[in-house]
Every structure is written in C-alpha cells, then in structure tokens.
Amino acid sequence: MKIRKLNKILVPISLAGDGETAFKQAMFFRRRLSANITLLHIVPSGSRIGNAIQSDTVRGLQARAMVRLVRFVKIHFKGRIPENMKLRVEVGQHISKIKEIVREESFDLVIINKTKKSNSLIDKFKKHSVDRIVDDSICPVLSVENRWTNRGVRDILVPVDVSRRSRDLLEWSIFMGKLLNARIHLLTALLVKIELERSLAFRKAHIMKELIMREGVDCKVTIVEREEGTRLNALLLGAKKQSSDLIMVQGHQEMIFSGGQGEKLVTGFLHSSSIPVLCLGIEQDSFFSNLLGSRNSSPIKYEVSN
Incomplete structure (x- = not known):
C-alpha cells in the first residue's frame, strides 16, 4: 500500500539573489501543509591540489555560507529560524550533490529555481540544471521561475499523453x-x-475524470483537436490557453517504451511554462511493474496534512 505525502521538502537555493522564488514557493507549502523544509546551499568544490590548505579553505567558505544562509532566513522571519526549517550547507558540484542527497535521503519533494536559458553556443548543447535533476529523480521536482503559487492552487493542469500508461x-x-483542495484539469490532444x-x-481522459471525481475531487477535460504537428506541440498550445496555478507532468519512467516522447513532454513544459511545473518522480515499483506489463494495482492510502 502506497502512502503519499509532502512532509519533507528540499529547497536548493543560491545566495546570489536568484533563489528567492523557490524559497517563497517552499514557504507556501510550509504554511499550507505544515511541511518540514530543508534549505540547501552548495559551496562549489575546488581543485584537489593541496588537500590540507584546500580543506581549511572549504571549511571557511562553508562557515561563511552558513552565516549568509542564516541571515537570509532571519530576514524573512523577523530574526528567528522556524522550528520546522533546517539549514544545510554542503560542498561539491551543484547538480551531482543535489541528486546524491535526493537519492540517499527520504525527501518527498524538491523545489528548484528554473535556470535561465543561455544564448551561448556551448550552453545550447548542454542540458539545463532542472532537466538533469528531473531526469532520474525518485521524488517529484517542482520547478519555478518568476511565478509561484502565492494565492493558492485552485486549478492543476494535467497533460495526458494517450501513448503512455497513466496510473501514477x-x-x-x-x-x-x-x-x-484544487480542481484537476485534464488536457489531452x-x-x-x-x-x-x-x-x-x-475515452482515456473521461475514464480518468470519472475515477478522479469518484474520489471527491473536481475534474474537467479539455481536448485539443489538431490534424498537424506533434502531440507535444498540441498540448503546449492547449496549455497556453488555460488559466492554471500549477502544471503536473508525468515522469520519465516510460521513456524506454515511448522513444523519448515522455522526456520531450517533460522538458517541453519545463521550458515553456511560466507557472510552476511539478514533474513526478520515477517510482521504482511502478517502473518495474510497467516493465513486466503488470495490470495489478494495490490500494492507495493518502495522507493529507492541514
């Protein structure tokens, strides 16, 4: 039996002034769900030459970063640090350190600031930070840019790819x-x-709608009809015409069957949406049951903290 929860949230932030939106988004979940927040700042690791000197230098950088992190939090909370907030400074490479922590510790959600696109030729061939974190994350990742759910989440847009299994x-x-307490808005093409x-x-969208409403959740369906272009483009076009507070997209676990279409859908919404995008994690039991073609489903238990 699965137990879903969003009680333990990791928020990697920069102290250079561009981590404010992810922090504010985390504060929404802290207030709304009484969630425990871990604010993580990562000090870049340097050269391995001169390990003793390097170690002292890193410890000094780490200590100074913690001072700045404490100051950052106290500014927002009238000089104190809330009981359900943990401050953490680590040393290492930014992306790999976040992925390591998510993989080894039981976080329910990661909230990250979406990096700005670069116009440089080299960066066009690199994966963006958010893509690299989402790629193999076991837990969901919420990507925010300039907008966050400060007025609450009343409508959640859920793009549905009919070529993929949609149990998760x-x-x-x-x-x-x-x-x-939000309405689910299913979007398909x-x-x-x-x-x-x-x-x-x-048929698929309305079956999902019926099952969702049977659980007491309001739901509506929008179908974009287009005879040209790709399913992704149709879904992106349909999403732009909707007024939603949050977009929720399926994870990458079925990319092996869909020829990369699942990945394209995730990255398409990540980089085109100005509102927060929640990318579901790779759930191991679901992944292996999909590999085996299992149709068995176990009851789901939902935990909702008020």
Whole structure:
C-alpha cells in the first residue's frame, strides 16, 4: 500500500539573489501543509591540489555560507529560524550533490529555481540544471521561475499523453486535488481525423475524470483537436490557453517504451511554462511493474496534512 505525502521538502537555493522564488514557493507549502523544509546551499568544490590548505579553505567558505544562509532566513522571519526549517550547507558540484542527497535521503519533494536559458553556443548543447535533476529523480521536482503559487492552487493542469500508461498520473491527480483542495484539469490532444467521442484521447481522459471525481475531487477535460504537428506541440498550445496555478507532468519512467516522447513532454513544459511545473518522480515499483506489463494495482492510502 502506497502512502503519499509532502512532509519533507528540499529547497536548493543560491545566495546570489536568484533563489528567492523557490524559497517563497517552499514557504507556501510550509504554511499550507505544515511541511518540514530543508534549505540547501552548495559551496562549489575546488581543485584537489593541496588537500590540507584546500580543506581549511572549504571549511571557511562553508562557515561563511552558513552565516549568509542564516541571515537570509532571519530576514524573512523577523530574526528567528522556524522550528520546522533546517539549514544545510554542503560542498561539491551543484547538480551531482543535489541528486546524491535526493537519492540517499527520504525527501518527498524538491523545489528548484528554473535556470535561465543561455544564448551561448556551448550552453545550447548542454542540458539545463532542472532537466538533469528531473531526469532520474525518485521524488517529484517542482520547478519555478518568476511565478509561484502565492494565492493558492485552485486549478492543476494535467497533460495526458494517450501513448503512455497513466496510473501514477491518475494517483497523483487524486492526491494533489485532495491535498490542495484544487480542481484537476485534464488536457489531452487528438491528432487524427476521427469522431471525438470514438477517439482514445476522449475515452482515456473521461475514464480518468470519472475515477478522479469518484474520489471527491473536481475534474474537467479539455481536448485539443489538431490534424498537424506533434502531440507535444498540441498540448503546449492547449496549455497556453488555460488559466492554471500549477502544471503536473508525468515522469520519465516510460521513456524506454515511448522513444523519448515522455522526456520531450517533460522538458517541453519545463521550458515553456511560466507557472510552476511539478514533474513526478520515477517510482521504482511502478517502473518495474510497467516493465513486466503488470495490470495489478494495490490500494492507495493518502495522507493529507492541514
């Protein structure tokens, strides 16, 4: 039996002034869910030459970073640090250190600031930081840029790819709808010329809607009809016409079956959306059951903290 929760949240932040949005988004979940927040600042590791000197230097950088992190938090909380907030400074390479901590510790959610796109030729061939963190994260990752859910989450847009299994997406839609008292808005695309009600897109979306509403969560369906272009482009176009507070997309666990379409959907929404995007993690039991083609499903237990 699965127990879903969002009680333990990791928030990597920069002290250079560009980590403010992720911090504010984390404070929303702290207030709304009474969640425990770990603010993480990573001091870049230097050369291995002169290990003794290097070690002293790193310890000094680490201590100074902690002082700045404490000051950053106290400014927002009238000179004190809340009981359910932990401050942490680590040394290492930014992306690999975050992935290591997420992999080895039981966090329920990671909230990160989305990096700005670069115009340099070298950076065009590199994966963005958010992509590298999302790629193999076991827990969900919430990416924010300039907008965060300061007025609450009333509508969650959920793009549905009819070519992929959607059990995790369905379960998380029910969980998040209950957790935040939000409406789930399923968005799917029809790319072939066929009567709408006979299409797989229509049938799958409405089956999901029925199951979601059966759990007491409000739900609506929007189907984008296009006879040209890709499913991703249709979904991105449909999303731009909706007014939502949060977008929730399926993780990468089925990329092996979809020829990379799952990854394209995730990265497409990550880099085109101005509102927060929640990327579901790779759930190990779900991943292996998909490999085996299992249709068995176990009951789900939902934990909602008020």
